[in-house]
Every structure is written in structure tokens, then in C-alpha cells.
Amino acid sequence: MREELSGKQQQIFEFLRTFLQDKDYPPSIRDIQEGCGISSTSVVDYNLRKLEEKGYIRRDREVSRGIEILGARRNRSRIVEIPVLGTIAAGQPIPVPTSDRFGNDSDETVAVTEDMVRGRANVFALRVKGTSMIEDLIDDGDIVFLEPAQSATNGDKVAVWLKDRGEVTLKRYYHEGTRVRLQPANSTMEPIYTAPENVEIQGRFISSLRPSG
Amino acid sequence: MREELSGKQQQIFEFLRTFLQDKDYPPSIRDIQEGCGISSTSVVDYNLRKLEEKGYIRRDREVSRGIEILGARRNRSRIVEIPVLGTIAAGQPIPVPTSDRFGNDSDETVAVTEDMVRGRANVFALRVKGTSMIEDLIDDGDIVFLEPAQSATNGDKVAVWLKDRGEVTLKRYYHEGTRVRLQPANSTMEPIYTAPENVEIQGRFISSLRPSG
DNA sequence: GCGCGCCTCGAACGAATGTTCGCCGCAAGC
DNA sequence: GCTTGCGGCGAACATTCGTTCGAGGCGCGC
Known part of the structure; x- marks a missing residue:
């Protein structure tokens, strides 16, 4: 349990939060002073120290505006931006994640909490077209998150590139002897059987x- | 289409993004200088001006560290924090959204892009227990977003409070003559029939x- | 009353930060 | 060869910002 805050401390903390929401940088002490109608910067400093003691914020000395809000919201769930690279299961090849190229604003992103992609690196996203995975609770229009992978174990849901068809699709993967079965999660659809050489796992x-909607 | 960036500008812009990601405040010009291995603050300033001209960032003069990244990512999808108020369909009553009480860190939140809750106000979230809505692609452990509502039209998925049982559940709602049918989206489960007076729609x-996972 | 802790005030100081200015190198165009 | 424009350099300079310090108010226990 965290310690109680005095009225002024609560006010400052609240101001901090809304300021961070609006602008994209933290307020200076004098911003807080004005915003909270406080008559001296030292009062702000004083209460900021209190807030830090009590574990509500973290201050970076020797850095102006170096205030971070700790609190549940930011620690428990950091936000990551995932590039949406295209659409899957509609027949087009998907472009591979172009590492770090930026300034290319044609690519969209979605922002999600870190726990959607916990621990993984280079996660990317695709928009799903079609209902072939409906029984795995993936519907038309959903966005799926994938991590780059070259291999899969049986039953994994993977994005695979079918070389002969030149298309990418999302299916469950089963390696069965000399062939590969790509199983839709939709009882009205038939699996695809193909040779292992013909499939290339994308993610x-x-x-x-x-x-x- | 946005103007091209020189190598250095791209480097600075990239640095800006990663810095913002890590810390919760923007870098100072000297931070950028060091981070990009530039030998003079004025070079940083020069290129920052270029970036601003070209529409990549916005600078707030008379504010140190007053740099905001414009760009697709931040504009297209703002982030909202939704309180997770509890669990649904496990029998417990859910607490109502306690407006703005903060400093109460027992409540969890999830952060999602604005388009998850587009336009709605006072959205809240619940963790789902059970698979009664599996055919609507809502599984055990999912988090559902709800908006406060007192009424529903037939077929809506709503959280309802069953007064006689003292519990809250997530079902499809059908008003049929003198009774209400609460229909699970799971063919192995039976609907609940009850009197309209007995149900109170929560969201x-x-x-x-x-x-x- | 007196001391003590908690908080506030106002002013100053110094560090951090943004901005300006003169100078230089380089490549393109004349 | 000369000019012009783009980038870069380093050193001031000006401003913003964080921190400190002495002073004082207020409530509480003694």
C-alpha cells in the first residue's frame, strides 16, 4: 500500500498526469507551479521530493523535466508499437519486416501493451482476411501478432509462404512424414497438403x- | 509524401524515437549530440529545424526538451488506458466504474489504441471467466471492453446483473415478449430465461x- | 511560552539547455 | 577562379530550470 498524499501532493500528481497526457514531455517545476497555483518553486520541489519518497514518481536529477510517473499504469504495462505490414490469407505475398527503415510513413502501426507480445523481439502484425481460423478465435479483420520464425512444431499457428502459389497464409502447421499439412481452424475448409520444400515459415x-468496428 | 531526410536527420529522428521510448521525457539537444556522435550542439539544432520544417517533429521554443514527434504513429492512434474492474461470468458482482478516483493502485489498467474504443466514453474492461461466449470469439481469460449502457437491442452482447442470483454475466440479450433470454454463444450451454425486472444491464x-499467454 | 515538525514563501544561485554567430569545407553552377 | 548554398564546427551568450537558503506561519505537545 502506498502512503497517503496531502492535498497539494495529490493536486501536483494529477497535474503531472494530465500534462504528460497532453504534451509529450514532462512539465518543468515552474509549469507545475503555475498549473497548480503555487507561489514558489521551492514548494513544488518540496512536494516533488515527497512524491518521490512515497514512490509515486521518479526524478532524474541533472536533467530538467526529468520526471517519470511510476504508479501501476506505466510499470505494469508498457506500450509498444507494432508495425502492421499488410494483409494475410488474401493471396498477396507479405513484405518482410524492413528492419529499421523509418521515414516510410506508408506503414501503419498498432500500439499494444507489452503483455501482448511479452518478451518477444521483432514482432510484427498482419491484418487477417477471411475466416479460415475462426475456430481458433481469429476472425476476418482481426490483427494478428507474429514473431519471426523459420520453424514450427506441430500444431503451431504460423504464417507460411507457399512457394508454388506465391502466397502467404495463416494456418496450423503439421509435419506428417513426407508432407506438410496446413490445417485451417474452420471445419468447413479442407487442409492444404504440400511438400516441405514448398513451404517457408514466415512467422x-x-x-x-x-x-x- | 514527406520530404526526404538526410542521413544525419534520419539518425537524429531515430534517436529521438528510441529515447522517447526508453525514458519518459524527450532528449535535450546535448543528449542528441552525444547519442548521435555529433560534435556541436548547433548541428543538432540545425537539423532539428530541418526536421521541423519537414513536418517530422514539433518543437516548443522556450521550453527545454520541448520536442514532440508528429508522424503517423502518434497521430493515427492515441493510447487510452482502460480500467480493468474485475472478472465477469464467474459469479461476483462487478463494482461500478469509480469515475476518477486515482491513487488507488489496486485497480489494474490495460492500454489500448484509441480505435479499440473509438469515440466511446467511460469505457471499462472486465476479465472473462469461462467459455460461454466462445462462438462470439470471446474465450476464457480474454479481456472485454464495455461501455456503460442501460438498455440493449436484441442480439447485443451485454453484461447483465441478475438480481435474483446476485451475479453478473456476459451474454447476448433478447427481449422476447414478457421475458428476457440471455443467450450464451456456446452451443453446449442453455440460455437463461428470466423476467425483465430481474435483469439490469451494466454495459x-x-x-x-x-x-x- | 517554547520547541518541534510540517509546510510555505521569496529570492538568489548555478547547472542544464537552447540559440546565435563567425568561420570553415565542399560541391555545383557560372 | 569565383560565387553560392548546404552542412558542419566551436565558442559564446541568453534563457530555462532545478536547487538551496533564510525566514516565517501553523498546529501540537510539553
Whole structure:
């Protein structure tokens, strides 16, 4: 349990939060002073120290505006931006994640909490077209998160590139003897059987997200 | 289309982004200088001006560290924090959204892009227990977003409070003559029939999210 | 009353930070 | 060869910002 805050401390903390929300940088002490109608910077400093003692914020000395809000919200769930590289299961090849190229603003991103992609690196996202994975709770229009992978174990949901068809699709993967079965999670659809040489795994399914319509 | 960036400008812009990601405040000009291995602050300033001209960032003069990244990522999808108020369909009553009480760190939040809850106000979230809505692609452990509502039209997915049982559950709602049918989206489960007076609608389903395991 | 802790005040100081200015190198165009 | 424009350099300079310090108010226990 965290210690109680005095009225002024609560006010300052609240101001901090809304300021951070609006602008994209923290307020200076004098910003806080004005914003909270306090008559001296030292009062702000004093209460900021209190807030730091009590574990509500972290201050970076020798850095102006070096205030971070600790609190549940920011620690428990950091935000990561995942590039949405295209659409899957509609027949087009997907471009590979172009490492770090930026300034290319044609690519969209979605922001999600870190726990959607916990621990993984280079996660990317694709928009799903079609209902072939409906029984795995992946619907048309959903966004799926994938991590780059070259291999899969049986039952994994993977994005695979079918060389002969020149297309990418999201399916469950089963290696069965000399062939590979790509199993849709939709009882009205038939699996695809093909040779292992014909499939190239692009990524492994992590999680999905359904934007509200 | 945005103007091209020189190598140095791209480097600075990239540095800006990663810095913002790590810390919660923007870098100073001297931070950028060091981080990019530039030998003079004026070079940084020069290129920052270029970046601003070209529409990549916005600078707040008379404010140190007053740099905001414009760009697709931040504009297209703002981030909102949704309080997770509890669990649904496990029998407990849910607490109502306690407006703005803060400093109460027992409540968890999830951060999602604005488009998960587009336009709605006072959205809250609940963790789903059970698979009664599996055919609507809502699984055990999912988080559902709801907006406060007192009424529903037939077929809506709503969180309802059953007065006689003293519990809250997530179901599809059908008003049928003198009774209400609460229909699970799971063919192995039976609907609940009850009197309209016995149900109190708590919220209307907006969207769901499945945290990665 | 007196001391003590908690908080506030106002002013100053010094560090951190943003901005300006003169100078230089280089490549393109004349 | 000369000019012009783009980038870069380093050193001031000006401002913003964080911190400190002495002083004082207020409530509480003695």
C-alpha cells in the first residue's frame, strides 16, 4: 500500500498526469507551479521530493523535466508499437519486416501493451482476411501478432509462404512424414497438403486483437 | 509524401524515437549530440529545424526538451488506458466504474489504441471467466471492453446483473415478449430465461482482447 | 511560552539547455 | 577562379530550470 498524499501532493500528481497526457514531455517545476497555483518553486520541489519518497514518481536529477510517473499504469504495462505490414490469407505475398527503415510513413502501426507480445523481439502484425481460423478465435479483420520464425512444431499457428502459389497464409502447421499439412481452424475448409520444400515459415502466431468496428 | 531526410536527420529522428521510448521525457539537444556522435550542439539544432520544417517533429521554443514527434504513429492512434474492474461470468458482482478516483493502485489498467474504443466514453474492461461466449470469439481469460449502457437491442452482447442470483454475466440479450433470454454463444450451454425486472444491464460489449499467454 | 515538525514563501544561485554567430569545407553552377 | 548554398564546427551568450537558503506561519505537545 502506498502512503497517503496531502492535498497539494495529490493536486501536483494529477497535474503531472494530465500534462504528460497532453504534451509529450514532462512539465518543468515552474509549469507545475503555475498549473497548480503555487507561489514558489521551492514548494513544488518540496512536494516533488515527497512524491518521490512515497514512490509515486521518479526524478532524474541533472536533467530538467526529468520526471517519470511510476504508479501501476506505466510499470505494469508498457506500450509498444507494432508495425502492421499488410494483409494475410488474401493471396498477396507479405513484405518482410524492413528492419529499421523509418521515414516510410506508408506503414501503419498498432500500439499494444507489452503483455501482448511479452518478451518477444521483432514482432510484427498482419491484418487477417477471411475466416479460415475462426475456430481458433481469429476472425476476418482481426490483427494478428507474429514473431519471426523459420520453424514450427506441430500444431503451431504460423504464417507460411507457399512457394508454388506465391502466397502467404495463416494456418496450423503439421509435419506428417513426407508432407506438410496446413490445417485451417474452420471445419468447413479442407487442409492444404504440400511438400516441405514448398513451404517457408514466415512467422509464429503470438496473439490476436480485434479492433472495434 | 514527406520530404526526404538526410542521413544525419534520419539518425537524429531515430534517436529521438528510441529515447522517447526508453525514458519518459524527450532528449535535450546535448543528449542528441552525444547519442548521435555529433560534435556541436548547433548541428543538432540545425537539423532539428530541418526536421521541423519537414513536418517530422514539433518543437516548443522556450521550453527545454520541448520536442514532440508528429508522424503517423502518434497521430493515427492515441493510447487510452482502460480500467480493468474485475472478472465477469464467474459469479461476483462487478463494482461500478469509480469515475476518477486515482491513487488507488489496486485497480489494474490495460492500454489500448484509441480505435479499440473509438469515440466511446467511460469505457471499462472486465476479465472473462469461462467459455460461454466462445462462438462470439470471446474465450476464457480474454479481456472485454464495455461501455456503460442501460438498455440493449436484441442480439447485443451485454453484461447483465441478475438480481435474483446476485451475479453478473456476459451474454447476448433478447427481449422476447414478457421475458428476457440471455443467450450464451456456446452451443453446449442453455440460455437463461428470466423476467425483465430481474435483469439490469451494466454495459454493452465493444470489443475484446486476448492477452498472450 | 517554547520547541518541534510540517509546510510555505521569496529570492538568489548555478547547472542544464537552447540559440546565435563567425568561420570553415565542399560541391555545383557560372 | 569565383560565387553560392548546404552542412558542419566551436565558442559564446541568453534563457530555462532545478536547487538551496533564510525566514516565517501553523498546529501540537510539553
